[in-house]
Amino acid sequence: MSSAANLERLYDEHAQALFAFVLNLLRQEADTRDVLQELFVKVARNPPLLQGVKDERGFLLRLAHNLAIDLMRRRAARDRNYEQLAADNGALFAATDDPDEEVFAGRLAEALGELPPEQRAVVHLKLWERLTFEQIAATLDISPNTAASRYRYAIDKLRARLRLLYDEIK
């Protein structure tokens, strides 16, 4: 397979997951696009980067995470407060016809934005990527125990924040 075709395949297979993960971390569509572009440029410039990688998705998520963290540090040091931006809630979830779901999605996005980025990353990978704690640990370069505890803390916060609305909808 040519490198151009391989790049297209990588994009088609993983771009959605990478987009969701980075958007959840950064909460800014423009920054998310920058990170995605930087990631694919990196892969295009170094075709051997993915040679011998067993878990492509995991590898790319790890790369995206590192690039997103770098961007957050650069921007935070300069002129933006990313925690504030995260709490401001960029459009994270897909629109739905159900008004209850729409409200819940909005509240969930806000609540996720209030979590520290490291907890948000674990929650995202666990809930929406369905990774195990071992896989999350490998992706984020932390121990499985740390991943599990971050997840527990985050879920407890989300539950406390969304309990009333959740009970109402259910």
Added chain:
Amino acid sequence: MNFDFEEYLRRQSIRPVPAQWRGEILRAARAQPVASPWWREWLWPSPRAWAGLAAAWGVILLLTVTAPDERAAGGRGATSARQAFAMLQEETEIIAQLSVSEESRPAPPPQPAAPQPRSSRRLRQSVG
């Protein structure tokens, strides 16, 4: 409750990646030149010089390999070292003999006293 809650969260679907990004991102990625290996970048500024150096090393290596057996050269070296050692011993002995003969030689007689100044001579004559 906790499991249901997590499943409910999981059901919230994150919005899709904007469709136009695919073309833009892939175009930007394809426009990048493929990075060459570090060693090629390192050698690139003067490939002829590096090739010349490599050829010189090749010649040196060839000469080393085709040179006569080292053991024979080692034997010759050992012979010349023995000769040098013998010469050194001889020289040491000569120096030792010279220093001995130097010590046994009688001390030279004392030098006559230096002439007195003229004024002193005159004084002695007048007193005498």
